[in-house]
Amino acid sequence: MKIRAAIVGPTGLTGMYLVKLLHRHPQAELMYLASHRDELPDLRDEFPSLLGLLDEDVAQCRPIDPEAIAKEADVVFLGLPHKAAMAYAPQLLDAGLRVIDLSADYRLSDQALYESVYDTPHTDPANLPNAVYGLPELFRKDLPGAMLVANPGCYPTAAALGVAPLLSHSLVKPEGITVYAASGTTGAGRAAKPATSFLSVNEAFGPYGQIGGHRHQPEIAQTLTRVAGKPVTPLFIPHLLPIDAGILETIVLQPADSDVTQADLFEAFQDAYAHEPFIRVRTEDDVLPNVKHVVDTNYVDVSVRLTDSGQVVVFVAEDNMVKGASGQAVQNMNAVFELDEILGLS
Numbered sequence: 001m002k003i004r005a006a007i008v009g010p011t012g013l014t015g016m017y018l019v020k021l022l023h024r025h026p027q028a029e030l031m032y033l034a035s036h037r038d039e040l041p042d043l044r045d046e047f048p049s050l051l052g053l054l055d056e057d058v059a060q061c062r063p064i065d066p067e068a069i070a071k072e073a074d075v076v077f078l079g080l081p082h083k084a085a086m087a088y089a090p091q092l093l094d095a096g097l098r099v100i101d102l103s104a105d106y107r108l109s110d111q112a113l114y115e116s117v118y119d120t121p122h123t124d125p126a127n128l129p130n131a132v133y134g135l136p137e138l139f140r141k142d143l144p145g146a147m148l149v150a151n152p153g154c155y156p157t158a159a160a161l162g163v164a165p166l167l168s169h170s171l172v173k174p175e176g177i178t179v180y181a182a183s184g185t186t187g188a189g190r191a192a193k194p195a196t197s198f199l200s201v202n203e204a205f206g207p208y209g210q211i212g213g214h215r216h217q218p219e220i221a222q223t224l225t226r227v228a229g230k231p232v233t234p235l236f237i238p239h240l241l242p243i244d245a246g247i248l249e250t251i252v253l254q255p256a257d258s259d260v261t262q263a264d265l266f267e268a269f270q271d272a273y274a275h276e277p278f279i280r281v282r283t284e285d286d287v288l289p290n291v292k293h294v295v296d297t298n299y300v301d302v303s304v305r306l307t308d309s310g311q312v313v314v315f316v317a318e319d320n321m322v323k324g325a326s327g328q329a330v331q332n333m334n335a336v337f338e339l340d341e342i343l344g345l346s
């Protein structure tokens with residue numbers, strides 16, 4: 001029997017990507033699109049690219065009614081802004097649905113940390129300890145049967161996958177990690193904002209936000225601390241790229257000691273990811289990860305260099321909307337239902 005899926009917030013970018021991915025999933029069926037709007041849209045009017053991918057009765061959005069959704073679906077994806085997601089998740093869980101939340105509301109397991117980073121009280125602390133951080137390559141064993149999955153942030157996905165093998169193989173120091181990241185503008189969502197208007201982004205490139213204070217920095221720290229088993233406090237610096245989709249991260253680390261070689265670094269990645277269907281370790285001399293190699297796929301390309309001056313530099317590329325959001329959400333759904341993780345994504 002197919003997994004029956006619903007999306008709350010389908011008029012957002014992650015919702016639109018979810019529709020496309022679920023359409024081609026051989027063992028899932030999209031049943032219900034739930035919108036908060038008073039005038040409920042037909043999703044094909046919102047996104048003409050979805051014409052032909054949605055049946056008439058599914059395309060028409062319906063209200064966010066947990067009981068009604070639970071009658072038609074087994075799992076619900078929340079493509080909502082943070083704060084909004086935790087307002088709906090408890091009722092959806094109470095109705096018996098599995099919830100995959102693409103927002104940040106259940107990613108930080110420490111409630112006080114969440115409240116300080118997101119500057120708002122957590123309104124669903126009861127479910128916070130039950131949330132599974134959905135990064136399959138690192139924490140796969142937590143996923144089968146999970147009721148609530150916190151889908152990782154786009155930047156934290158790339159940073160965690162780029163640094164974890166080196167920490168777990170004790171090849172780099174947990175101190176002094178700097179993550180330089182650049183994202184396409186889909187990372188900022190669909191709504192019009194001055195900072196992501198055509199005139200601001202076109203032919204432009206620069207850092208943004210409070211340097212050292214981005215909300216993804218504690219999320220990256222949480223994952224790397226879990227992997228290392230000791231505190232890791234990276235510095236994270238985001239930049240905005242004048243492209244639609246794609247993230248490239250350049251991560252500078254210090255080797256654990258002077259004996260670390262280039263071969264050790266490649267071996268750590270190959271050892272960690274040899275059986276991972278979505279992680280491509282690039283060991284060629286003349287190829288480095290590039291957003292162009294991964295956009296529109298669930299792949300993450302990763303490589304590493306030991307410089308002559310003795311620093312370790314990791315490069316990671318992903319599509320922020322796919323592995324950084326909706327693709328990873330589908331991968332998580334597959335893992336929750338104990339299906340092959342590549343279904344709908346290969």
Ligand SMILES: NC(=O)C1=CN([C@@H]2O[C@H](COP(=O)(O)OP(=O)(O)OC[C@H]3O[C@@H](n4cnc5c(N)ncnc54)[C@H](OP(=O)(O)O)[C@@H]3O)[C@@H](O)[C@H]2O)C=CC1
Binds near residue numbers: 009010037102103
């Ligand atoms: N874009 C990205 O690269 C990534 C995004 N995410 C996260 O996923 C979530 C969704 O992102 P994205 O799709 O880009 O966001 P968008 O801003 O594009 O879409 C947000 C969606 O939520 C709906 N919505 C807004 N407020 C409410 C509310 N109070 N109640 C119910 N529905 C509401 C919107 O409806 P309406 O159209 O009516 O406004 C829209 O459908 C966010 O938390 C984001 O941080 C995660 C990883 C990467």
Ligand SMILES: CC(=O)N[C@@H](CCC(=O)OP(=O)(O)O)C(=O)O
Binds near residue numbers: 103153185188238
């Ligand atoms: C370019 C841009 O604005 N990116 C967003 C991050 C992307 C995103 O939506 O963050 P989550 O993965 O946490 O949901 C930002 O810097 O806040």
